[in-house]
Amino acid sequence: MPFVDLCLMDHGLKIINWNVRGLNARARRTAVRSLVVTSGASIACFQETKMEFVYSSTVLETLGSEFDEYVYLPASGTRGGILLAWKSQDVTITDPMFTTNTISARVATSGSSSVPWWLSIVYGPQDNNAKIAFLQEIRDVRDACPGPWLICGDFNMIYLEADKNRNLC
Numbered sequence: 001m002p003f004v005d006l007c008l009m010d011h012g013l014k015i016i017n018w019n020v021r022g023l024n025a026r027a028r029r030t031a032v033r034s035l036v037v038t039s040g041a042s043i044a045c046f047q048e049t050k051m052e053f054v055y056s057s058t059v060l061e062t063l064g065s066e067f068d069e070y071v072y073l074p075a076s077g078t079r080g081g082i083l084l085a086w087k088s089q090d091v092t093i094t095d096p097m098f099t100t101n102t103i104s105a106r107v108a109t110s111g112s113s114s115v116p117w118w119l120s121i122v123y124g125p126q127d128n129n130a131k132i133a134f135l136q137e138i139r140d141v142r143d144a145c146p147g148p149w150l151i152c153g154d155f156n157m158i159y160l161e162a163d164k165n166r167n168l169c
């Protein structure tokens with residue numbers, strides 16, 4: 001099963017972040033939906049959708065009708081793709097910004113004590129030559145998102161060669 005990370009922030013707001021490795025197959029969308037429903041998340045951040053176009057019907061099938069708003073960064077052929085979806089009854093997401101490898105948006109929850117913050121979802125390049133430009137892209141995104149900021153996703157980077165996930169079995 002792909003790596004799944006749930007985090008709590010902003011008064012119990014739940015966010016799911018997952019490299020789904022493709023949402024083209026119905027079986028994958030069904031598996032994702034099962035996990036999302038179980039998680040109780042209000043925001044879903046998916047990387048590597050492998051979809052050039054994300055239609056409302058796909059979001060509905062993958063996440064359910066409560067996820068009634070979304071934005072996406074299209075895949076290039078069968079590589080990449082980012083989907084940010086949310087439940088508008090729980091959270092307001094505005095001002096989406098798109099770069100080559102990121103989607104960023106301002107997040108606000110109901111309540112007078114809630115401070116708006118920025119969310120960025122990344123899917124980093126696999127090509128080593130593009131990684132330096134990607135890091136500069138992240139710096140530029142941060143500059144465009146003043147205030148509290150959460151960045152999540154798949155950076156496609158490792159610190160040491162020994163950290164690579166290798167199937168040795």
